[in-house]
Amino acid sequence: xxxxxxxxxxxxxxxxxxxxxxxxxxxxxxxxxxxxxxxxxxxxxxxxxxxxxxxxxxxxxxxxxxxxxxxxxxxxxxxxxxxxxxxxxxxxxxxxxxxxxxxxxxxxxxxxxxxxxxxxxxxxxxxxxxxxxxxxxxxxxxxxxxxxxxxxxxxxxxxxxxxxxxxxxxxxxxxxxxxxxxxxxxxxxxxxxxxxxxxxxxxxxxxxxxxxxxxxxxxxxxxxxxxxxx
Amino acid sequence: xxxxxxxxxxxxxxxxxxxxxxxxxxxxxxxxxxxxxxxxxxxxxxxxxxxxxxxxxxxxxxxxxxxxxxxxxxxxxxxxxxxxxxxxxxxxxxxxxxxxxxxxxxxxxxxxxxxxxxxxxxxxxxxxxxxxxxxxxxxxxxxxxxxxxxxxxxxxxxxxxxxxxxxxxxxxxxxxxxxxxxxxxxxxxxx
Numbered sequence: 001x002x003x004x005x006x007x008x009x010x011x012x013x014x015x016x017x018x019x020x021x022x023x024x025x026x027x028x029x030x031x032x033x034x035x036x037x038x039x040x041x042x043x044x045x046x047x048x049x050x051x052x053x054x055x056x057x058x059x060x061x062x063x064x065x066x067x068x069x070x071x072x073x074x075x076x077x078x079x080x081x082x083x084x085x086x087x088x089x090x091x092x093x094x095x096x097x098x099x100x101x102x103x104x105x106x107x108x109x110x111x112x113x114x115x116x117x118x119x120x121x122x123x124x125x126x127x128x129x130x131x132x133x134x135x136x137x138x139x140x141x142x143x144x145x146x147x148x149x150x151x152x153x154x155x156x157x158x159x160x161x162x163x164x165x166x167x168x169x170x171x172x173x174x175x176x177x178x179x180x181x182x183x184x185x186x187x188x189x190x191x192x193x194x195x196x197x198x199x200x201x202x203x204x205x206x207x208x209x210x211x212x213x214x215x216x217x218x219x220x221x222x223x224x225x226x227x228x229x230x
Numbered sequence: 231x232x233x234x235x236x237x238x239x240x241x242x243x244x245x246x247x248x249x250x251x252x253x254x255x256x257x258x259x260x261x262x263x264x265x266x267x268x269x270x271x272x273x274x275x276x277x278x279x280x281x282x283x284x285x286x287x288x289x290x291x292x293x294x295x296x297x298x299x300x301x302x303x304x305x306x307x308x309x310x311x312x313x314x315x316x317x318x319x320x321x322x323x324x325x326x327x328x329x330x331x332x333x334x335x336x337x338x339x340x341x342x343x344x345x346x347x348x349x350x351x352x353x354x355x356x357x358x359x360x361x362x363x364x365x366x367x368x369x370x371x372x373x374x375x376x377x378x379x380x381x382x383x384x385x386x387x388x389x390x391x392x393x394x395x396x397x398x399x400x401x402x403x404x405x406x407x408x409x410x411x412x413x414x415x416x417x418x419x420x421x
Contacts, residue, residue: 165247166246166247167246170247170248171250171254174250174251174254174255177255177368180368187351188357191357192262192265192269193361199261199265203258203261
């Protein structure tokens with residue numbers, strides 16, 4: 001019975017990735033990214049032209065981000081099985097992962113404010129648009145802490161066989177490194193480290209979404225195995 | 231690091247999982263190098279001119295430190311395999327000392343650049359200069375942590391597992407070394 005709920009939380013990762021991508025890409029057209037160099041009129045025109053699509057896309061992106069909490073819980077349970085003692089990494093992962101979900105939801109709300117009154121002064125729309133992009137792509141810190149916690153827990157697992165394969169630990173450490181350049185968007189409006197650049201938008205976005213898929217596969221196997229053993 | 235059943239004849243140093251990190255990291259740096267080449271090809275003249283502002287001596291000195299450090303760590307692995315843990319620890323200390331020298335030189339170099347008014351946003355070349363060397367420096371600090379961890383782990387008697395761990399850490403350190411060699415060539419030498 002417990003395994004069923006655990007699998008439910010694990011499957012929420014898939015639902016999140018699908019719905020988030022749907023909102024981001026075909027609906028809101030936030031993929032490819034807006035350019036940091038775009039002027040106020042240009043950005044305002046985007047919100048005026050696709051008002052309801054952007055609203056709906058952001059509604060979906062915000063709406064599915066709560067599922068991240070369920071998935072973080074599934075990771076927490078897996079790490080708890082790995083850790084002996086007080087379980088400090090279990091709590092680190094739980095709190096960092098939960099904070100991460102906030103930084104998916106809040107940017108959608110800020111963009112929603114921009115789409116709420118598309119006819120307001122373009123300068124204000126530009127400001128809200130900037131805030132949304134910065135909020136979604138700059139805060140690498142919670143994601144990095146979360147990934148390192150998972151990495152250390154997997155590599156420190158003394159069960160035989162380990163709860164998750166050891167490469168998953170190294171994979172998480174690698175993902176942590178990949179998220180860090182995102183923080184540099186503050187310095188640039190053009191080039192690969194601007195929010196529209198390869199190392200801030202494209203690489204982290206693809207890695208972020210595929211991280212869910214990888215973790216889904218390994219956690220699902222681990223949960224089924226744990227369910228059989230119980 | 232569970233059971234390494236039927237060891238292949240040509241064995242992969244370190245545990246298999248660490249190569250996920252190493253190859254993934256190399257992939258990221260490869261992407262950085264490719265975009266560097268792209269931006270450079272758009273503005274070769276400015277890239278070459280900016281390159282003259284770099285301190286070649288610091289770069290060369292750091293290359294020596296990096297290579298020496300890597301060499302020390304390689305020897306540490308070799309002597310640990312035959313059970314000489316005390317000697318292995320000493321070689322690791324040598325490796326760490328070189329890594330610290332590298333960091334000190336790098337800080338001096340950055341400080342020299344900043345004093346000259348050259349920052350991350352000066353131009354595309356310096357954006358790459360700071361980004362590439364900064365990301366690499368982060369790896370050096372991470373690697374220094376790994377070396378300290380290995381040094382501590384060698385207080386226990388050597389086992390198959392601890393040699394495996396030592397090899398994994400050493401592989402990571404050699405990658406950091408390799409990346410510096412490419413960085414040095416790209417940023418300081420490429421004409």
